[in-house]
Amino acid sequence: MELWYTEEHTDNVRFSTKVKKHIYSEKSDFQQIDVFETEEFGRLLTIDGLVMVTQKDEFIYHDMITHVAMATNPEIKSVLVIGAGDGGTVRELTRYSTIEKIDMVEIDEVVVKASKQYLPFTASKLDDPRVNLYFEDGIKFVQGKDNMYDLILVDSTDPIGPGEGLFTTEFYTNCYRALTEKGILVNQNESPYYSQNAREMRRAHNKISKIFPIAKAYQYHMPTYPSGHWLFGFASKALDPIKDLDAERWNNLGIKTKYYNTDIHVGAFALPTYVKEMLKNENI
Amino acid sequence: MELWYTEEHTDNVRFSTKVKKHIYSEKSDFQQIDVFETEEFGRLLTIDGLVMVTQKDEFIYHDMITHVAMATNPEIKSVLVIGAGDGGTVRELTRYSTIEKIDMVEIDEVVVKASKQYLPFTASKLDDPRVNLYFEDGIKFVQGKDNMYDLILVDSTDPIGPGEGLFTTEFYTNCYRALTEKGILVNQNESPYYSQNAREMRRAHNKISKIFPIAKAYQYHMPTYPSGHWLFGFASKALDPIKDLDAERWNNLGIKTKYYNTDIHVGAFALPTYVKEMLKNENI
Incomplete structure (x- = not known):
């Protein structure tokens, strides 16, 4: 059988x-x-x-959700991670000695427990002394936070079930407030290929674009997600992911990665024409 | 049912x-x-x-096999296409008024007949007066050709069955000879993700690198191929696909594309670190 x-x-x-x-x-x-x-x-x-x-391709997702923002602003000290119960995003963040605090807010403690037991390759750094684990609703957690985080990573599921509130204007507005003056928001921004994912991709990007002065999207190859063609959103108050990248500086950190490098950092923002047009479209 | x-x-x-x-x-x-x-x-x-x-995603493959070389050298007049029985590659080439001759060599006439009948969206330009169709073995066709083509596009299946000979050193050497002094070879270069495709990707790139002074690879998102992460090889006698790209010139041609644009032209050559390492590896 x-x-x-x-x-x-x-x-x-x-x-x-x-x-x-x-x-x-x-x-x-x-x-x-x-x-x-x-x-x-x-x-x-x-x-x-x-x-x-x-286990085979988590490195792609976790490299790309983390290192693009970290290479854009190496002065990031305080990070908020929402979701990410498997621990992979935190694992990548802990590689930066310059980071002082990582607040991770995962609504479902059961995911973290399962990951610690069965996915030790991603969950290995959840006990880093800089990490504070909150088993709370990320949507509520960011309410009222002001000027606290240099970086927020929204490592969410699709906008169904508990992830739904992480795709709302109210949530993105609260993230904006919670960020410091050079703050960056990176969010799981769905996929352009199948129509259901594409609709959510456009909706999320459209909402974020109305709140942040800089709002872009970058792509990565994720073979085990539908279509393999996925995006993260990069939104920020001041920093541009291309103009503010200092490739030499990041390379001098000596962080070894399997997917991310400073060339693909730039290349990932070059989107196919049909994706650019979808993201520009205001009629959603 | x-x-x-x-x-x-x-x-x-x-x-x-x-x-x-x-x-x-x-x-x-x-x-x-x-x-x-x-x-x-x-x-x-x-x-x-x-x-x-x-029908949904052929535009991705055909944009990327064609326009990267055409934007690198707008003086291309004479093109050899090997394989490509569905006609999509020829369709994209015929959009350049500067191209004078397209020799298309497809071993299997049945594929062309089926495509003309059932895939009119790709096969629509096979009757362009510049197109010469040869139902022959591409491997034999390039033997003895000398300084004849500005561009060769190898639009092949995987290296099994009739496509196998299109992945040999002998074939690539014959292509080199058949090219003019600024000649470019673009080949279907497999995928890095699953081990069988990755082995063929490395073998093809390794062979081509030993023959052409410039040998690179660029990636595209092809959702209906295994893993969705695929490469073309770009090999040439003189032109570099990044340094010799004149983006303004290509954009002034007014060719509308759904996937290709001159930003993704550059971005597609930025490969993930694990792919770069695979392609560098000489031990195959």
């Missing part, structure tokens, strides 16, 4: 991978969480039946 | 899409050719059970 994990990327497209063992399954107060051991991708974490993290 | 097309991206990974109708199926002297009408991707052409072209 063969066991396969199958995900519906759309009603008409399915992605399946062979499973060695279904090693964890739990329904938390918020969502269904599963961990599989797979042939191709190693450990695989799903939430509500969607791939969140695989 | 539901009909689905399923492709094995590896032994352990499957991609499936819902089929409205299986509209064409033929075994030619060279390969098995099928056309499906699908819900998500429109018309879909497979060869030996692998997706070659879909």
Whole structure:
């Protein structure tokens, strides 16, 4: 008997991978969480039946959510991470000795517990002394925060279930206030290829563009997400991710990465014409 | 009853899409050719059970195989296209009024016939008066050709079946000879993500690097190919795809494209670190 994990990327497209063992399954107060051991991708974490993290390619996502902002502003000291229960984003942040504080707000403690037990490759740095873990709703956490963080990383699921409020104008406005004067917001900004993802991509970017003076998007190749073509949003109060990048300075830090480098930092902001047009479109 | 097309991206990974109708199926002297009408991707052409072209995203592949070289050298007049039976590559080339001759060499006439009938969106320009169609083996066709083409586009399948000889040192050497002094070779250069594709990617790049003074690779997002992360090779006798790009000049041509633009032209050459390391590796 063969066991396969199958995900519906759309009603008409399915992605399946062979499973060695279904090693964890739990329904938390918020969502269904599963961990599989797979042939191709190693450990695989799903939430509500969607791939969140695989051992094979998590480095792509975590490199790109973290290092673009960190290379744009090396003076970042205080970081807020929302979501990111698997720990991979925090792991990348802890590589910067200049960072003094990382507040991580994950609504679902069960995801963190499962990750610590089954995804040690991402969860390895959650006990770093600079990390403060809050098991709270990130939407409420940022309310009323003022001028506190140099960087906010929104490492969220799709805008369904508990992630929905992380795609609202109110939330982005609260992030703006919570940021310091050179503050940067990086958010999981969906994908242009399948229509449902594309709609959310445009909505999120459109809202952020109305709040932040600088609002761009950059792309990365994420093979285990639908279509493999995904974006992060880069929004900031003052810094431009291209003009303010000092490549030599970042390279001198000696941080070894498997996906990110200062060339792809720049290249990732060069979007296909159809994606640029979607992001410009105000009629959403 | 539901009909689905399923492709094995590896032994352990499957991609499936819902089929409205299986509209064409033929075994030619060279390969098995099928056309499906699908819900998500429109018309879909497979060869030996692998997706070659879909109506939804063929523009990505055809933009990127064609316009990078054409924008690097706008003096290209004479082009050789090998493979490309669906006609999409020729369609993009015919948009340049400066091109005087396009020799297209496709080993399998059945692919061209099927494309003319079922994929009119790609095959629409095969009757352009500048196009000479040869139903021959591209490997033999380039033998003995000398200083004849400004550009060779190798639009091939994977290096199995009839495409295998298009990944050999002998073939690349013949291409070098067939090119004029500013000649450019662009080849389908596989993918870094799954190990079988990655091995072929490294082998092809390694061979080409030993023949051409300039040998680079550039990436594109191709959602219906395994992993969605694919490369073309760019090899040339004299021109550098970044330094010799005159973006303003290309933009003044007024050629409207959905994926390609002169920013992504540059950005696509910025490869992830793990891909750069794979391509540098001589031990293949």
